[in-house]
Every structure is written in C-alpha cells, then in structure tokens.
Amino acid sequence: xxxxxxQVNFKARDDAALGRFWAEALGWGISSEGxxxxxxEPVGFAWPxxxxxxxxxxxxxxxxxxxxxxxxxxxxxxxxxxxxxxAHLRELGATPADVGQGDVRWTVLADPEGNxxxxxxxxxIYRDTGPIAAVVVDCADPRAMTRFWGEAIDWTLHxxxxxxxxxxxxxxxxxxxxxxxTPDTETVxxxxxxxxxxxxxxxxxxxxARLKSLGATPADVGQGDVRWTVLADPxxxxxxxxxxx
Numbered sequence: 001x002x003x004x005x006x007q008v009n010f011k012a013r014d015d016a017a018l019g020r021f022w023a024e025a026l027g028w029g030i031s032s033e034g035x036x037x038x039x040x041e042p043v044g045f046a047w048p049x050x051x052x053x054x055x056x057x058x059x060x061x062x063x064x065x066x067x068x069x070x071x072x073x074x075x076x077x078x079x080x081x082x083x084x085x086x087a088h089l090r091e092l093g094a095t096p097a098d099v100g101q102g103d104v105r106w107t108v109l110a111d112p113e114g115n116x117x118x119x120x121x122x123x124x125i126y127r128d129t130g131p132i133a134a135v136v137v138d139c140a141d142p143r144a145m146t147r148f149w150g151e152a153i154d155w156t157l158h159x160x161x162x163x164x165x166x167x168x169x170x171x172x173x174x175x176x177x178x179x180x181x182t183p184d185t186e187t188v189x190x191x192x193x194x195x196x197x198x199x200x201x202x203x204x205x206x207x208x209a210r211l212k213s214l215g216a217t218p219a220d221v222g223q224g225d226v227r228w229t230v231l232a233d234p235x236x237x238x239x240x241x242x243x244x245x
Contacts, residue, residue: 009192075129152196
C-alpha cells in the first residue's frame with residue numbers, strides 16, 4: 001500500500017522553545033509525548049491525517065552535527081498576508097536569511113535555531129494546503145528522487161522536470177512534497193527529516209525491506225535501540241519509518 005508521510009522532525013537544542021515558535025507561526029496547537037519532545041499539529045487534529053503534515057521537535061545533545069537539506073515553504077493568500085506573516089514571524093524570533101536567492105518574490109527566513117524556511121507570495125497551487133504549502137527537499141536529481149519517493153509513499157506525482165518535482169497526498173489535501181534541484185547540495189545545512197508511518201495492518205519490517213529494495217540504506221544517527229527505523233534514501237537523506245502504536 002505504501003507508507004504515509006505524517007510529520008517533519010526538527011532536531012533542536014530546546015524542543016519546547018522551538019515548538020512554541022512553530023506553533024505560533026502556523027497557528028497550531030502543542031502537545032508532548034514525553035520529555036524532550038514537542039508535537040505541533042492543528043487544533044482538534046486526529047493524527048495521522050493527510051490534511052496536514054505535522055511537526056515533531058526533538059531535543060538532541062548536538063543538533064549542529066545533523067545536516068539535512070529539507071525546509072518548509074509557508075503559504076499566503078495575498079500580498080498583504082505575506083507582509084503581515086513575515087512581520088509576525090520576525091516578532092516571534094525569525095531572522096532574514098541570505099542563501100543567494102537574489103531578488104525573488106518569496107522571503108527566506110531562519111527560525112530561532114537557524115533552520116531555514118520560506119514565506120511564499122500567493123500562489124494558486126497552494127490555496128488549499130493549509131499554512132504549510134510544501135515540504136521541500138534539496139537534491140541533485142529531482143527525477144531520481146521521484147523514482148524512489150513515488151514508490152516509497154502513497155502520494156501522487158503531479159509534476160516532474162529536470163529541476164523540480166512535486167507530489168501530494170492521493171486524497172488531494174495537505175501540503176506538497178517537492179524536490180528542488182540545488183547546486184552543491186552537500187553544503188546545505190539543516191536539522192530536519194521526514195517521518196513515515198505504515199498503514200494499520202501493514203508490517204513495518206516488511207515496509208523497511210521494501211524500501212531497501214527500492215534503494216534505501218540503513219542509517220545510524222546515534223538513535224540507539226528504538227522502535228523506529230532510520231534509513232537514507234538513494235541521495236543520502238535520512239528519514240524514519242515509525243512503528244505503529
């Protein structure tokens with residue numbers, strides 16, 4: 001059946017503080033499954049649901065050593081909304097960031113722990129995604145990434161070119177997963193990865209074996225003995241396959 005993309009995981013020095021930032025940024029609520037973990041999801045949300053890809057913030061001893069080329073794009077509904085949202089985010093502690101973007105219509109910011117994200121100008125394609133327009137993965141070859149991720153998760157491919165690829169839940173709701181050709185992806189720094197979840201009744205170990213057959217490889221990020229499995233996609237991006245409750 002494939003796996004579900006259910007959340008984006010941020011490694012942090014302070015999960016509670018970073019969680020508060022993202023909850024305020026998105027207008028979502030906060031919960032916690034235990035010490036060192038802050039969960040951000042829409043108020044009244046029944047996890048998991050394709051209508052939203054949630055955020056987990058996890059405190060780790062040294063987040064600077066964990067590098068991932070993943071960031072969030074935030075949606076806006078008008079030029080005024082974009083201006084207001086950028087001002088609100090800066091009040092919350094976001095700072096302007098220069099990644100060589102030049103003169104563009106979107107705004108690049110960094111959250112209080114330095115994770116980059118973009119506030120997009122209004123775009124028709126993102127009118128119904130919710131506050132997160134897209135989860136964006138920097139890569140060298142979007143076509144190769146869609147060959148893996150198009151099989152790994154049960155999302156529908158909407159567009160693929162040499163420079164950009166876009167998938168979305170088959171239910172037609174929630175944010176997009178996008179792969180963006182980025183020069184010199186080795187220099188991209190972040191502390192963000194994707195978390196996948198099997199469907200009820202599916203076998204996690206069988207899903208992990210299937211991902212390996214598609215080209216995923218085991219990854220060690222110091223996770224120790226845990227219920228989830230850490231893998232890397234063919235481009236080296238780590239991700240987790242969570243265990244069903």
